[in-house]
Amino acid sequence: MTVLPYEEALAAYDPVLGLEVHVELNTTSKMFCGCSTAFGAEPNTQVCAVCLGLPGSLPVVNAKAVESAIRIGLALNCTIAEWCRFSRKNYFYPDMPKNYQISQYDEPIAYDGWTDVVLDGESYRIGIERAHMEEDTGKSLHVGGATGRIHGADYSLLDYNRSGVPLIEIVTKPIEGTGAKAPEVARAYVAMLRDLLRALGVSDVRMEQGSLRCDANVSLRPIGTSTLGTRTETKNVNSLRSVERALRYEITRQAAVLAGGGRVIQETRHWHEDSGITTAGRSKETAEDYRYFPEPDLVPIAPSREWVEQLRATLPEPPAAKLQRVSAEWGFSELEMRDVVSAGAVNAIEATVAAGASPQSARKWWLTEVARRANEAGVDLEDVGISPQQVAEVQALVENRTINDKLARQVFEGVIAGEGSPAEVVAARRLAIVSDEVALAAAVNEAISANPDIVDKIKSGKVQAAGALIGSVMKQMRGQADAARVRELILEKIG
Ligand SMILES: [Zn+2]
Numbered sequence: 001m002t003v004l005p006y007e008e009a010l011a012a013y014d015p016v017l018g019l020e021v022h023v024e025l026n027t028t029s030k031m032f033c034g035c036s037t038a039f040g041a042e043p044n045t046q047v048c049a050v051c052l053g054l055p056g057s058l059p060v061v062n063a064k065a066v067e068s069a070i071r072i073g074l075a076l077n078c079t080i081a082e083w084c085r086f087s088r089k090n091y092f093y094p095d096m097p098k099n100y101q102i103s104q105y106d107e108p109i110a111y112d113g114w115t116d117v118v119l120d121g122e123s124y125r126i127g128i129e130r131a132h133m134e135e136d137t138g139k140s141l142h143v144g145g146a147t148g149r150i151h152g153a154d155y156s157l158l159d160y161n162r163s164g165v166p167l168i169e170i171v172t173k174p175i176e177g178t179g180a181k182a183p184e185v186a187r188a189y190v191a192m193l194r195d196l197l198r199a200l201g202v203s204d205v206r207m208e209q210g211s212l213r214c215d216a217n218v219s220l221r222p223i224g225t226s227t228l229g230t231r232t233e234t235k236n237v238n239s240l241r242s243v244e245r246a247l248r249y250e251i252t253r254q255a256a257v258l259a260g261g262g263r264v265i266q267e268t269r270h271w272h273e274d275s276g277i278t279t280a281g282r283s284k285e286t287a288e289d290y291r292y293f294p295e296p297d298l299v300p301i302a303p304s305r306e307w308v309e310q311l312r313a314t315l316p317e318p319p320a321a322k323l324q325r326v327s328a329e330w331g332f333s334e335l336e337m338r339d340v341v342s343a344g345a346v347n348a349i350e351a352t353v354a355a356g357a358s359p360q361s362a363r364k365w366w367l368t369e370v371a372r373r374a375n376e377a378g379v380d381l382e383d384v385g386i387s388p389q390q391v392a393e394v395q396a397l398v399e400n401r402t403i404n405d406k407l408a409r410q411v412f413e414g415v416i417a418g419e420g421s422p423a424e425v426v427a428a429r430r431l432a433i434v435s436d437e438v439a440l441a442a443a444v445n446e447a448i449s450a451n452p453d454i455v456d457k458i459k460s461g462k463v464q465a466a467g468a469l470i471g472s473v474m475k476q477m478r479g480q481a482d483a484a485r486v487r488e489l490i491l492e493k494i495g
Contacts, residue, residue: 002256006180006248009220009255015182016228017175017247018217021193023168023203024136024210025068031135031166032059032102032298039209043159051135051164053098058297061086065166066109067311068202069133070303072168073110074312075196076128083302084109086133086295094158095138103169105292108132109301115196116320119181119188121338123320126189127173138163149270168202174228182218183247187240190214191344192319194240198347199316207238208383214238216247219264220254229254230264234271234278240344240380246271250278273378326350330359343371348381351388357395365391369412385416393422401482407431433480440473440481444489447472458494466490 004012030037033050049057073080087105113128139162144154170193178185194205194212205212219231232254234246254264268281317325326346327337330353340346345366352362366381370391374384394411397403403411403426414425426432434440447469448455457465466487473486 002260003249003252004255004259006252009252010180012223012259013220013251013255014176014179014223014225015247015251016219016221016231017172017178017182017186018231019172019175019186019189020215020217020233021170021190022136022213022215023072023170023197023205024212025065025166025168026201026203026211027062027064027068027166029062030164031062031065031133032164035164037165039211041161043157043161046161047163052160053096059102059295061298061301062166065133066301066303068166068200069109069131069168070308071200071311071314072170072197072202073113073131074308075200075315075318076110076113076115076131076170078110078113078128078131080303080308081107081109081111081301082305083107083300085300086298087292088295089134089290089292091290093137094156095140095160095163097138097160097163101135101137102295102298103134104132109303115189115192116318117185117188117192118320118323118341119185120342121334124175124178124185124188126175129171129173131168131170134167134169136162136165136167182251183244186216186247187244188341190243191240195347196316196319199319206383207240207380210236210238214243216243216250218247218250218254220251220258222258229258230266232264232267232269232278234269235281237271239273239378241378242271242273245276246278249276253278322346330363332359332363336363339367343367344381345371348388348391352391352395355389355392357392361395361398362388362391365395365408365412369409373412373416385418386412390415390422397422397426401435401485402426402432404433404479404482406479407433431480433482434477435482440477440486440489443473443476443481444469444486444493446476448490448493455494458491463491 027037029035030051033048035048035051036046050059070080084104084107086102088100089103090100092099108130110131115126115128117124117126138158138160141157142148142150142153143157145152150156197203197205203211214237216234216237217231219229221227221229232250234250237243237246257264267283269278270281271278323346332340340349340363348366349359349362353359370381370384370386374381377384394408398405398408410429410431411422411425414429415422419425419428451469451472454465454468469490470483470486474481474483
């Protein structure tokens with residue numbers, strides 16, 4: 001596939017984004033029946049007549065899901081409909097046994113909102129077109145074939161446990177004027193949304209488990225023009241990093257098509273994490289293809305204004321306001337804060353500080369040890385496998401001198417490898433610093449007698465030469481000594 005270098009693409013074309021985010025709500029039961037929504041159960045054990053689409057079954061709306069939808073709408077500064085209905089979106093797919101999905105079409109529960117996203121110290125206002133309720137489909141597993149996709153598969157298995165899980169789809173208005181930063185703004189928006197949804201407590205927002213999924217639309221238009229170009233939609237991008245990468249790729253691909261005099265085809269595309277490219281999926285349906293009509297089995301939803309106001313009072317702090325607050329509380333420089341935001345570490349640091357660590361130590365561990373491993377594994381920070389509480393626990397072990405910074409790295413490694421809590425890893429790997437003064441003194445004496453030249457230097461006033469002796473002692477102690485105490489002992493003996 002031909003692509004144009006990114007800078008060249010951006011010199012000629014102006015990208016316009018549109019982001020559709022699907023959020024699975026964390027209600028205990030499904031959208032229209034009482035089946036459990038718990039993730040990871042045996043296939044087809046959480047199903048009933050309603051979510052299997054058996055004839056004669058009737059849906060009933062989950063009130064908690066409506067409440068979550070309204071709270072999401074309010075948090076995104078949307079208008080909450082006084083009256084709205086569900087619609088049937090008609091299409092056939094094996095993972096949807098009713099042959100239609102209950103969704104909302106022209107009457108979303110929340111519409112016309114906005115939210116602010118901060119990137120590199122700059123604020124971008126993102127318009128929210130709508131947030132509507134719908135049900136999730138089941139899951140197909142295509143067996144055989146190299147790609148896990150239906151093409152080339154020998155057969156497919158279906159699991160309807162997910163069928164009917166409540167979803168909220170949040171759709172942005174066209175996002176313009178972000179220029180070369182478009183992919184990063186998209187990533188920052190999804191990250192902000194994830195944080196907001198988590199703060200609302202309405203979803204567990206695990207991108208790798210599919211409870212937060214992003215469809216990324218992008219179109220290009222020649223710089224200086226205002227008509228929107230033809231867009232493509234890259235489906236189900238399942239990490240923040242992939243949102244940015246997929247859009248960056250799609251911009252360079254579309255630019256090459258346009259620069260070569262071709263036309264971009266309106267279609268859905270698939271993102272391939274391994275090769276870093278998108279490939280064509282089906283050509284995009286239009287709304288008419290789905291023959292939407294109002295769902296006759298459900299009554300309209302008419303949330304009272306009193307209820308809406310009660311729910312408004314339960315909203316968490318808006319993300320942009322929160323950023324301002326924590327940056328003041330933590331006393332980070334603007335540059336430090338920028339790094340924290342771009343690493344997506346705000347909530348992790350907040351939780352680590354709440355668990356007892358200082359802001360600077362929390363920042364240090366999340367942006368070095370954890371971030372490095374997240375990069376290596378190609379996952380987001382919270383999916384690395386260490387919790388804020390555990391990071392705080394590592395820091396506490398450093399502060400009470402059970403371990404030092406260097407040993408802490410091995411503790412991170414152990415916790416992430418699933419060897420247990422930080423204290424358990426320290427015990428199992430025998431990482432605790434030796435506080436046995438007799439053993440320390442012996443190591444110090446040995447280092448001193450083995451390095452008379454260095455001792456002379458220290459005696460003649462070059463105290464910084466002690467570093468070599470400390471290194472020698474640390475080596476004898478296999479790194480498991482408190483360097484500050486070793487230094488004290490050395491200077492005591494020599495001085
Ligand atoms: Zn059911």
